[in-house]
Amino acid sequence: MIRIAIVEDETSYQEQLVEFLRKFEQDRGENIEIEIFSDGDEIVENYKAQFDIILMDVQMQFMDGMSAAEEIRKVDSEVVIIFITNMAQYAIKGYEVDALDYVLKPISYFPFSQRLNRAIDRMKKRESHFITILLKGGVKRLKISDIYYVESQGHKLIFCTKEGEYIASGTMKELEKELSSFHFFRGNKGYLINLEHVDGMNDSCAVVRGENLIISRTKRRAFMESLSNYWGEVIK
Known part of the structure; x- marks a missing residue:
């Protein structure tokens, strides 16, 4: 499933882009989910970083595409942005917000499909798994492999990541369920540990990026088995 947002204030172009996307869907055999914004x-x-690709008109009435892209980039560094414009000079400015490409109006299917192919190829090459967490006053999209561990403190979750610490709302039980298909282990009541970042064991602690995280007595054997299995998969 590829999630694509169309941000366009002209109804005729909205309809044309949807038509092109449906044709592209058949030609390439992709499954595309479309959402339209005016x-x-x-x-x-x-x-909430919910799209893979955004087709963004540059000139719109209330917030232009460049300003919208700047706001989106504050919370989502991965989404592929393609600008739709009738002025080629906007394409150069697009590099400031890491836009992949631009499509000139009036739009024709062949160049549009070429740019979309390029966008999907880029998206799949850097395909990673992400989780969206609720912060005070906003949201943050985290790359799962960048999470070292998560600590539970009351009704708060502290995400220790490659970028730093983030305090989010939620429960450890819900988070553990969400990350169940990844290499995370509940070391004790207070910690959910990403096995990818475990360097080893020190007495009753897992060593994660230089920090000693206590593994409860009842879970040590299961933790060692999970860690050994993970390391075995990595070595293979």
Whole structure:
């Protein structure tokens, strides 16, 4: 499933882009989910890094595409942005917000499909798994492999990551379920540990990026088995 947002204030172009996407879906054999926004402020409001590709008109009434892209980049560094414009000079400015490409109006299917192919190829090459966490006053999209461990403190979850610490709301039980298909282990009541970042064991602790995280007595054997299995998979 490829999730694509169309941000375009002209109905005729909205309809044309949907038509092209459905044709592309058949030609390439992809499954595409489409959501339409009529202005930049609509997609920015409550944005939660939910799209793979954004087709963004540059000139819109309330919030132009460049400003919307700047806001989106604050919370989502991975989404592929393609600008739709009738002015080629906007394409150069697009590099400031890491736009992949641009499509000139009036739009024709062949160049559009070429750019979409390029976007999907880029998206799949850097395909990673992400989790969206709720922070005070906003949201944050975290790459799962960048999470070292998560600590539970009351009703708060502290994510220790490659980028630093983030305090989020939620429960450890829900998070453990969400990350169950990845290499995470519940070392004790307070810690959920990413086995990818475990360097070894020190007495009753897992050594994670130089920190000693206590593994409860009842879980040590299972932890060692999980860690050995993980290391075995990595070595293979």
